[in-house]
Every structure is written in structure tokens, then in C-alpha cells.
Amino acid sequence: MIYFDNAATSFPKPSVVYDSMMEGMKEFGANPGRSGHRSAIEAGKKIFETREAIAGLFNIADPMNLVFTFNCTESLNIGIKGILSEGDHVITTSMEHNSVLRPIMVLENLGVEATIIDGDAMGRIDPAHIKNSIRKNTKLIVTTHISNLTGTILPIEDIGDIAREKGIYYLVDGAQSAGVYDIDIGKLNIDMLAFPGHKGLLGPQGTGGLYIAEDLDLKEMMHGGTGSTSHLLEQPDIRPDRYESGTLNGPGIIGLGAGVRYILDEGMENIRKHEEELTEHFIEGITGLDKVSAYGPLDTRYQAAVVSINIGDLDSSELSYILDQKYGIEVRSGLHCAPLAHKTIGTFERGTVRFSFGPFNTHEEIESAIKAIGEISKEV
Amino acid sequence: MIYFDNAATSFPKPSVVYDSMMEGMKEFGANPGRSGHRSAIEAGKKIFETREAIAGLFNIADPMNLVFTFNCTESLNIGIKGILSEGDHVITTSMEHNSVLRPIMVLENLGVEATIIDGDAMGRIDPAHIKNSIRKNTKLIVTTHISNLTGTILPIEDIGDIAREKGIYYLVDGAQSAGVYDIDIGKLNIDMLAFPGHKGLLGPQGTGGLYIAEDLDLKEMMHGGTGSTSHLLEQPDIRPDRYESGTLNGPGIIGLGAGVRYILDEGMENIRKHEEELTEHFIEGITGLDKVSAYGPLDTRYQAAVVSINIGDLDSSELSYILDQKYGIEVRSGLHCAPLAHKTIGTFERGTVRFSFGPFNTHEEIESAIKAIGEISKEV
Incomplete structure (x- = not known):
């Protein structure tokens, strides 16, 4: 998991x-x-x-x-x-x-x-x-x-x-x-x-x-x-x-x-640096992928270890379900209790799937997620 | 303890x-x-x-x-x-x-x-x-x-x-x-x-x-x-x-x-029965003691496993301190966040020392408390 x-x-x-x-x-x-x-x-x-x-x-x-x-x-x-x-x-x-x-x-x-x-x-x-x-x-x-x-x-x-x-x-x-x-x-x-x-x-x-x-x-x-x-x-x-x-x-x-x-x-700055590196890794890995939309500045100078995405027209809850069931990756889908933020970025109707990283996540896990997103994006 | x-x-x-x-x-x-x-x-x-x-x-x-x-x-x-x-x-x-x-x-x-x-x-x-x-x-x-x-x-x-x-x-x-x-x-x-x-x-x-x-x-x-x-x-x-x-x-x-x-x-009634027995034991043990005032109905048909007492003119916080330090008995002293209740029973000025029993207390512990109260009451 x-x-x-x-x-x-x-x-x-x-x-x-x-x-x-x-x-x-x-x-x-x-x-x-x-x-x-x-x-x-x-x-x-x-x-x-x-x-x-x-x-x-x-x-x-x-x-x-x-x-x-x-x-x-x-x-x-x-x-x-x-x-x-x-x-x-x-x-x-x-x-x-x-x-x-x-x-x-x-x-x-x-x-x-x-x-x-x-x-x-x-x-x-x-x-x-x-x-x-x-x-x-x-x-x-x-x-x-x-x-x-x-x-x-x-x-x-x-x-x-x-x-x-x-x-x-x-x-x-x-x-x-x-x-x-x-x-x-x-x-x-x-x-x-x-x-x-x-x-x-x-x-x-x-x-x-x-x-x-x-x-x-x-x-x-x-x-x-x-x-x-x-x-x-x-x-x-x-x-x-x-x-x-x-x-x-x-x-x-x-x-x-x-x-x-x-x-x-x-050291808080070591933890932050680790999370920034994970986030950069993730952003880099998904940016080139077909049909994948990622939101936010996509730059860790302006963005923390929280990245929302969508794939093609896939419903966000369906995407999170596939990630969970097929790949054992736990993320959150939907509106994340922030309705106006979704209106702001244009995702109010479908929500997003949110990846958020912590101090104990690893680059191997990021790699797995990138691979999973790549596979799903080819199938939709 | x-x-x-x-x-x-x-x-x-x-x-x-x-x-x-x-x-x-x-x-x-x-x-x-x-x-x-x-x-x-x-x-x-x-x-x-x-x-x-x-x-x-x-x-x-x-x-x-x-x-x-x-x-x-x-x-x-x-x-x-x-x-x-x-x-x-x-x-x-x-x-x-x-x-x-x-x-x-x-x-x-x-x-x-x-x-x-x-x-x-x-x-x-x-x-x-x-x-x-x-x-x-x-x-x-x-x-x-x-x-x-x-x-x-x-x-x-x-x-x-x-x-x-x-x-x-x-x-x-x-x-x-x-x-x-x-x-x-x-x-x-x-x-x-x-x-x-x-x-x-x-x-x-x-x-x-x-x-x-x-x-x-x-x-x-x-x-x-x-x-x-x-x-x-x-x-x-x-x-x-x-x-x-x-x-x-x-x-x-x-x-x-x-x-x-x-x-x-x-079984909740077994727990309650145990607490009632502890309370009865405690009330019985302290009732005869000189200088000990106990409050409430002092009858488990009308009183739960909570008994407030005072000894002589001893300040309630001093009594609880002695119980803690000398006898290893942890109780609460003072007003218990219930000021009008103290006015009701006449202990607003000095507070009380409250003994409250739970499912894991034993009759041996009650016996120790009675003994401690007896000793203290002889010294004040």
C-alpha cells in the first residue's frame, strides 16, 4: 500500500x-x-x-x-x-x-x-x-x-x-x-x-x-x-x-x-526538502504524459507537496478507485472541502484526484505512481 | 500508587x-x-x-x-x-x-x-x-x-x-x-x-x-x-x-x-455492582472515624462511586497532598468545577477531597485508604 x-x-x-x-x-x-x-x-x-x-x-x-x-x-x-x-x-x-x-x-x-x-x-x-x-x-x-x-x-x-x-x-x-x-x-x-x-x-x-x-x-x-x-x-x-x-x-x-x-x-528544512524532491519527481514524471492534467503552479518554489490531477474525462472518484484497487495507491478524490478553489481552477464539476506526500514517502513510491498514471492514461 | x-x-x-x-x-x-x-x-x-x-x-x-x-x-x-x-x-x-x-x-x-x-x-x-x-x-x-x-x-x-x-x-x-x-x-x-x-x-x-x-x-x-x-x-x-x-x-x-x-x-451491571461494593466498603470504613466528615447520601442506592470528605479543619489540598505523598493515594481536592454544589453542601470555603472509584479498583485499595484516613484523622 x-x-x-x-x-x-x-x-x-x-x-x-x-x-x-x-x-x-x-x-x-x-x-x-x-x-x-x-x-x-x-x-x-x-x-x-x-x-x-x-x-x-x-x-x-x-x-x-x-x-x-x-x-x-x-x-x-x-x-x-x-x-x-x-x-x-x-x-x-x-x-x-x-x-x-x-x-x-x-x-x-x-x-x-x-x-x-x-x-x-x-x-x-x-x-x-x-x-x-x-x-x-x-x-x-x-x-x-x-x-x-x-x-x-x-x-x-x-x-x-x-x-x-x-x-x-x-x-x-x-x-x-x-x-x-x-x-x-x-x-x-x-x-x-x-x-x-x-x-x-x-x-x-x-x-x-x-x-x-x-x-x-x-x-x-x-x-x-x-x-x-x-x-x-x-x-x-x-x-x-x-x-x-x-x-x-x-x-x-x-x-x-x-x-x-x-x-x-x-530538521524541518530537511523534511521540507525531501517533500519538495518527491513533488518535483512526481511533477516531472506526469507532466509529459498524454491526457494528464495537473493543477497548481507545478513548481516547488510556489507549490507544496500537494498535486491535484485528472486523466482524460475519467471521473475523479473512478480514477482514485483504480489507483487504490489495481495499484494499491491511496489518494483522495472529489472536492476536498474546497468548492470555490475548484471553481477557481475549473474543476468544480468533476473534482480532482489529489496526491499529497509526507516525510515517509519514497522516490520508489513516486515512481510507482507515475507508472500507474501512465498506464491508466493509455487506457482511457 | x-x-x-x-x-x-x-x-x-x-x-x-x-x-x-x-x-x-x-x-x-x-x-x-x-x-x-x-x-x-x-x-x-x-x-x-x-x-x-x-x-x-x-x-x-x-x-x-x-x-x-x-x-x-x-x-x-x-x-x-x-x-x-x-x-x-x-x-x-x-x-x-x-x-x-x-x-x-x-x-x-x-x-x-x-x-x-x-x-x-x-x-x-x-x-x-x-x-x-x-x-x-x-x-x-x-x-x-x-x-x-x-x-x-x-x-x-x-x-x-x-x-x-x-x-x-x-x-x-x-x-x-x-x-x-x-x-x-x-x-x-x-x-x-x-x-x-x-x-x-x-x-x-x-x-x-x-x-x-x-x-x-x-x-x-x-x-x-x-x-x-x-x-x-x-x-x-x-x-x-x-x-x-x-x-x-x-x-x-x-x-x-x-x-x-x-x-x-x-456486563455494565457487574461493573456497577463492583463499584457499589467498593463505595459501601469505603463509606462503612470511614463513617465511624473521628473528625471525618463525609458528604452526600452515603447510601449506594442514592450515591455513585464518588465520595467527598474532609478531615477536621485540614485544608482539602493539604489532605490530598498527604494522601498522595505519604500513602500513594491519588484523589482530587478543591472545588471540582462545581461551585454551587459546594455552596449547597456547605464546603465552598474549603473544598473537599474526592475519592472516586472505578472498575479496576480493589477492596484492598479501599482498605488502605480507610487506614490512611484513620491515621490522618488521629493526627489533626
């Missing part, structure tokens, strides 16, 4: 991730931050270590400004809904995932105005279009860092500069970039960074996070027990507690910490 | 829970419900098996009316905020956890009216008080099934009858009961049941769920990718997708399924 669906969830995880989760569950499986006994304290310490490791990765000065969530979708919901009110204007792009678009659509019904900047046929966003769309009431810009459909890398530094210049908050969706591409909160003008734990950061599912700038009074979405200020009926306003109601995913966060430490040990 | 903090999170888990999580992560660690390849389908199938197992446990006819959440707090937030609007009235009790009280406090600021029914000194709630508090605009009754402070079992059947008679929705917080006490959705008039995965159901942290009655048009709290109707910018209204945005905690839910199957194999 060849797994090329890392943009949905990375697989496999480094073995330290499995091992540390099990150790966490078996050795100190208590509720972190709730009780004062040794197991609970040890669990709480491990969770803080993950918080620190991720803060280090993103150059976040105070780990307490990093809150753990269930997944990147929750992070985006908090980030978008926590800041926008009736009368505010938000700017986003057509390359976004439904986890950005759907919350914004809901807010539109509540009197928030939204502008969606269209990408070009390669999924690229021109920052000037964003700048020109700014209104007096623009409060937030939300963009993905990397498109989950085309792998297109968005110019987040330029967009951040615009946001800073105009005094507008900037929320970056790091779903496809966190753990692989540099995101330096200190250098970039990012007020909020949403990320999943189970993709590039190599942690388990059920983990995610949101960085929230120190001075940003973001509304929380959930209310409940935080293990702190238990005598009060009001949600505490200290961080991270304000945004972390109820029991955290202890073993998941411990596993996530192991994933992040694995990345730091291996 | 003796672990008596099962009301915070159950520990240890049955070994099948650890094993199935690892199998899930290593063998088919794909993103369930997102892609069509074999690993994703296998992961999706396993998640459905957990949904079916839990539906079976609660006698929920259609498993699709059971949605997975991050934790019980999220379930309660969805249940409470999804149904109440300005002008509505909600009835709850003083025995609730902050995960019920804090969302209601937030809604009060938005024009929702709330009545909090006081428990008696043993934490008992008189259904007649609930009945007498019903107004024309009462839309929801929310009560816990079992107090996390005193273990007091609330009369949910009687309260459900009142709700049914008056046409009011009833949301039950099963945080301390799910997996141990019978909750039959078919028999009881429960419109929503919130529960954690990591307590009585013996699953891992990062899991929880909410049963939502078929005909209840509950607002969702999060919006995003659901892997379904990806072409639409609106949240799908099919279940469970409407309430499950973003990637689920795949390995966590697989582990939860193993926990539930373990309970079904062992």
Missing part, C-alpha cells in the same frame, strides 16, 4: 508518537490540570512540554498564548467567530477550505460583510487584490498558507504586511503548512495561527491549536470547567484556560509533542 | 483500549470519511462501529443521532447554546458542573432567563421544585445524572416525566454516569444526552458525544469541512455531519469503541 493522502492526515507517524501516547496513557493517564496528585501533575507537565515545543517551532514568545483545540476547524471557528461582529468586514480568498468559508457564510447571515478574493487558474492570490478590497470596517483578513487543493503557497508575508499597515487582524490557516514550512510569528504579522496536530506536525488526530496574539481579546466559543478559578461561574480570562474548557486530549497532545520533537530533531 | 480519581478520568483503561488505538493508528491511520481508499474506509467503518456500540448502550434507535465531540463540555455547550435564544427560560440545579453553569451564565447575558434549583445538604434535588419553576417560556431543563461532587444520583426519570408532560426539552449531563448506570433513551424522556468518552465509558481523553433526539433542530456550534456536500458553502443538515466539522479523533473513537465493548462484555 502506498499512502499519498498526507494532506488529509499524515501517515504513518514517527514511532515515537505511538510510543509516547501509550506511555502517557499507561503511566500517567490522569486528568491534566484537574487534580494535584503525581499522575495529574506529570500529565500536565507533558502537555506543557508540547505547548512549549510548538511555541518554539512558531517562535511564539509566551506558550500560554497557544491554546489546544480538537482540530484546525475548531481553531478557525474560534478565530473567525471570536473577532467578527455585525457590521464588520472580512476579506478571504477563493482558495479556502470550507472550515474558513462556512463560518464566514454563517456570519454573513448575522450582518458581517465578506469579500472573497479570487485566485488565478493556478490558485495564486495577488496581495494587491486584498489591499484594494480593504474598507473602513475591515477587521480581519483570513487566508490559508497553502491550498489543500493545488498546494499553491500563498504570499502570507506580503498579506501580513498589508494587514499590519492597515491595522487589520490577520488569521492564517496553517492546515497544510504547519510542521513543514517556516511560520515565524515573531517575524510575520500573524495575529492568529490555526493549525491541525495530525498533518504536518505528525501528531495524532483529535489535536489542533490556535495561536492568539497577546493583546487580542478574542471571544471564546466554549464555556465550562477549566480546573482554574473553579469558584467562579464566569469563564476565567487567563490563558490558555479561557479557550480550553473541559478535559484536553491528554494522550493526543503528548503524541503531538513527540511529533514536533521528531521534526525538530530531523 | 492507588488511583481514586476516576471521576476526573478513568484509569487504567482496559488493555483492549490501548491495543485498538494502536492498531487503528498503525494499520489504518487515515482520515475517516474524507477519502475513498481502503484505509480511510476502514477507519470510517471503525468509527461507525463505535457509534453503533454506544447507540446500543443507550438504546438509541438510529446511531446517526449520536454525534462525536471533543469532550462532554463541548457536548453540553452544543446542547445548551443550540436550543436557547433570547426570551427563553432554562431550569437547572445547583449540583451542576461549570460546564453546565458557565454556558448558562453566558446566555443570561444574552437575554435567556435561568432558574437554579437548590439541592439539599446531601445534594438531592426535589423534582417538585423543578415542576414549580416551570414558566410559559421554559424551553429546557438541564440536570446532571450524578453529581461529580457528592455522587448524588438525581431523579432523572421523574424530571424527564415532568419535561414530557410540559413539552419541555430535557438535556442530561451523563458525565459521571455513562457507562456505569442505565440510561435508556427509549424509556426515559431525554432529548439530549451529553457524555464524556474518557470516564465511565473507559475510552481515551479527547472523546465525547451528544445524543440529539431525531426531531430536535439543534443549532450546530462549529462549521467547516464535513467530507459531505463539499460543493456547498452551507453546513450540511444531515446527521451526524452537521455537528462533526473537521477531522474526528479517529484513534480516540476507536479506543472508545473498545471501552464500550469491554463494558458490554463484562
